[in-house]
Amino acid sequence: MAKLDFGPIADTTRRAEIVALLRRAILTGQLEPGQKLNELRISEQMRVSRAPLREAMRELVQEGILTSIPYAGTFVIEVTAKDIIDAYSLNQVLDEFAIERTWPLRDQRFFDELDRRHEAVKQATRAKDTTRQIETALQLHGLIYEWADNSVLLETWQRLTSRLQMYFALHQRARNEPVPAEDVHETYVALLKGSDMRAAQRHAREHIDLDFEELLSYARGLEKRASKN
Amino acid sequence: MAKLDFGPIADTTRRAEIVALLRRAILTGQLEPGQKLNELRISEQMRVSRAPLREAMRELVQEGILTSIPYAGTFVIEVTAKDIIDAYSLNQVLDEFAIERTWPLRDQRFFDELDRRHEAVKQATRAKDTTRQIETALQLHGLIYEWADNSVLLETWQRLTSRLQMYFALHQRARNEPVPAEDVHETYVALLKGSDMRAAQRHAREHIDLDFEELLSYARGLEKRASKN
DNA sequence: GACAAGCAGATTGTCGACAATCTAACAAGA
């Protein structure tokens, strides 16, 4: 018997598809922070009744990218500078932990997958597809979490990723300029292939990809704009 | 004008109450791991239609204590030894981080609240109310997360707490014997009041309250029982 | 007896309609 892994069949509930659609719209910034989601309007656009739509929205609320106020509505979360700082600082700690756990488990398959994802980032960069660039960069970054063999850690990372992706997308949209052409992941990948775990951890802690500094300055801009209202 | 803080009004949707009811039932072990939740039966018992019940269940799925398989049902998550180990090891890392962030923010109000929660644990212990003892112990433990001034960290902790509470409740149920009478939190509280942050972190990392060792041995028992099927 | 097809019951997924609540505009009174 060949050990062929078929994997699970796709979820074919409307709910699951709605979740995917909404999530994508939020994470790419098509739905802006603070924006209200009108159930009737969306359900008509999607040709779906409100029941599965509402269930989908509950999931995204719990996922942390929507927020719900009873009898008032469901809204895309607002993004403050503090949120970004908080998410980033937690991400640093988790990175360190993920690298520590992944380290002894690295094997050829890990290195191959690392290269594959790195290549995907470079390709998206060449194609100037900013949305895809963010996606692939986060997937590259997520490999250490998938490899760390800790399901709770992975879940936590995935929740965090949603927000990070949203933050970066907003940032890109705001500055509205082409993404950096040079490859900022070269060092990261090289360190993960190397033999100095501490160095890899230090790098993760100090220099996150996708220039975090810029993201922060964007966040501070948001803060100022918000305080004026 | 007296600066009286009224705080937000209680959510009075059926959905929110159902969430609370179900969560409590799961975390106290009244609903056992792996058990299926029959929508019709539960909605009749609660005198509620299936719509809000289903929405509540979606929330708990996303919260990580239920799992859903399309057209098959929604089930209480199974608990494996690995889950417990994973949750615990992540908890160690988060504790360290939370202590680091809380440390410079400690003030009189912090110490007062620390004592208050510690007292609550002792009281539950004296009353031999095991469920409440677990709850209060986790609340005591959660103070450093509430104080760390990092919303993402707090959310992560709350998710983790759900599972930890469930694990401990299962453990207590399984061994079915009175809880330890002596106070295991004395050292923890003292260290948090002291001036040696490293020592507090080390304590959190090495000796978690509510004897984790026992919990693990229980988890290993689960593993063995499961492998027999 | 083994096995596939098909049927019946139970359960989940989805729908359309109704009830409860909120918001904003307007009117009445101090």
Added chain:
DNA sequence: TCTTGTTAGATTGTCGACAATCTGCTTGTC
């Protein structure tokens, strides 16, 4: 003018019924 009460419209929360899907049993065939 400011406050308070009222009302209409829109939106969310909930309900009961129907459709889609799964499960286990029965039946028929070899």
